[in-house]
Amino acid sequence: MTVARATTAMPSPALDLEKALLACASGDKAALRAIYDSEAAQMLGVARRFLPRSTLAEEVVHDVFVKIWRNAGAFDPARGNARAWIYTILRHHALNTLRTERRMDLTDDLEPFGLVSHEEGPEAVVMRLSETSRLRLCLNALEPKRREMIVLAYLQGLTHGELAGRFGVPLGTMKSWIRRSLAVLKDCMA
């Protein structure tokens, strides 16, 4: 497997994902292929943030495309954009796989966090957001440690409990830090 550098923060917007999803809902397999051509590499990149082992990450992408096909009829453009819909399914499935793996201790042979390269560290990831990104601006309004927690939670699918363990603070403390950070973000993004 080759890994290509992301050249920009956003993938090429050549494909109208919303139209493609609606076409999938009407049984158009070419539309699914078009989504694959446009998004599969990005989706695999996201899945690998959760599941560094490439076979598992590909498995997740496989399952997600089957889900996209089956559930395209449930996509409602009025309730969220197509990209967020697709990546939500992806993240959900990757997270479930990750948690199942952890529960089954199949990840024993992996150092849980050691595989994340420097370029995937939370600060580096925030830097890769577009200069004009509102999310970037608002994340940067958080104190560095708090920003790191929020971004790590999102990137690696860490729960409150896992974050607390990672940062060596009690669970209640972590929960209230996260709550306050989310409130700051919400005000900033509004």
Add this chain to the structure above:
Amino acid sequence: MTGSSHNETLAAEYALGLLEGEGLAQAERLNAEDEGFSLSVAAWRARFTELDMTASPAVPGSGLWERIAASVVRGDAAAPQPVASPTQIRREGPSFLARLWASLPLWRAAGLVATAAALVLALALAAASRRGNEPVYVAVLMTDAATPAAIVNAYRDGRAELIPLEPIPVPEGKALQIWTLWDRERGPVSIGLLDRARSVPLGTERLPETRADQLFEITLEPKQGSPTGRPTGPILMKGLTHAPL
């Protein structure tokens, strides 16, 4: 903290993937039932999707699309039903399995349900229906009443699929969880969670190759799946793998 700001926080935590256990269950319930909550979740997700776009793309293996295409074709019965247009009407007739399904009550009515006979016939039909892509093992899952209720086909490449043969009543708030036991030391491993009986690919690819006499079973579990990672509810059906004829 007021209820609404509590829910707003919960929606954000859910969208980010921070929740587990009871909090997760509560958020999933609200997301399904509460319009305001699900809109709030969608808004948080849309904001954070930008972070997904910073991942370095990774080129998938060359066979990935072919596998997706094959799964999509296999699952067509469960796929969204396209609005019929003249060009789409040339869908294939009832599959072998559909006919098998249709014929099952007949066997029963005719008093032919000597369990062994039904099992052998189901095995033969399950194998015959997959010409060109034959399962290496087939398990017919039987209910307590010794009637075949579903088939599991396991393929050489590690894939497996579940094909229900009859509807299974699933009470509100419950789900069907599919398990396999390939190692008694480790115990049953969950390979799927369903809201209702339908044909699905099973999560066996991460497990060692399916073997003869490997147990597959379906239990009734809470909607989110067994909280313990082990079967907790009643066994609805079970069966062992056999090499098809």
